[in-house]
Amino acid sequence: MFTGIVQGIATVEEITARPGLSTFAIRLPAKNTEGVTIGASVAINGTCLTVTRQEGDVLFFDAMQETLRLTTLGNLExxxxxxxxxxxxxxxxxxxxxxxxxxxxxxxxxEILRPENNVTLWFEVPEAWTRYIFPKGYIAINGASLTIGEVKGNRFNVHLIPETLRATTFGRATEGEWVNIEIDSQTQTIVDTLARLGYDRPAPTL
Incomplete structure (x- = not known):
């Protein structure tokens, strides 16, 4: 399990692609690799990956094709x-x-808006997943636990303070890029339960 509090920014050193599998070599800050063991779980842009090898501050992770298909990891360089x-x-x-x-x-x-002392990011999600997105609800974007601001159709925004921009990759975000989304599990459970009782449409098919 993870808390959604991003611990820092890491750099992709190398990607080795093989049939059905890609291996990512990712360099973390030295202080964050202390005590890492093979088999440990680390969330990379919100995707839980398993440490398969360590060389100093560089950790290695394998990702199968299904993971690459469902997340943005396949777009990394x-x-x-x-x-x-x-x-x-x-x-x-x-x-x-x-x-x-x-x-x-x-x-x-x-869309990226930059009012004084904060940044507002607008995201667009597939229509089926809007059923789990509510103003003031929780959502995880690239592994960061955030509070949803406004919701308009299949778009929603989040408001980021300077500390969040400093500690995450959102400070370098550009319009048009894609991010990973993990819906809040409690919200999903409530919405799906109501759907089974006939109060909403069925859950989306992956």
Missing amino acids: AGNTVNFERAARIGDEIGGHLLSGHVHTTARLV
Whole structure:
């Protein structure tokens, strides 16, 4: 499990693509690789991956074709930066909301607004997933736990303070890029339960 509090920005050093599998070599800040063990879980842009090897501050992860298809990891290139969070431990403070690291869908960043002292990002999601997106509700974008601002059709926004921009890749975001989305599990459970009782349409098909 993860908390949605991004621990920093990592850099993709190398990507090795093989039939049905891609291996990512990702460099984390030195302080964040202490105590890492093979088999440990790390969220990369919100996607839970398993450490398969370590060389100094570089961690290696394998991603299958299904993971590459459902997330933005397949679009990464050497030199790109990503958000990361190591798995939560018992006793850790939950500063965001609990995440599984299982990406539900992807969204496109369609507009960036820069009012004084903060940034507003507007995202567009596939229509079927809007059933889980509500104003003031939780959502995880590239692994960061955020509060939804406004919702208009299949678009929603989030408001980011300077600290969030500094600590995540959102400070470098550009219009048109794609991000990973994990819907809040409690919201999904409530909406799907109501749907089974006949109060809403069926859940989306992956």
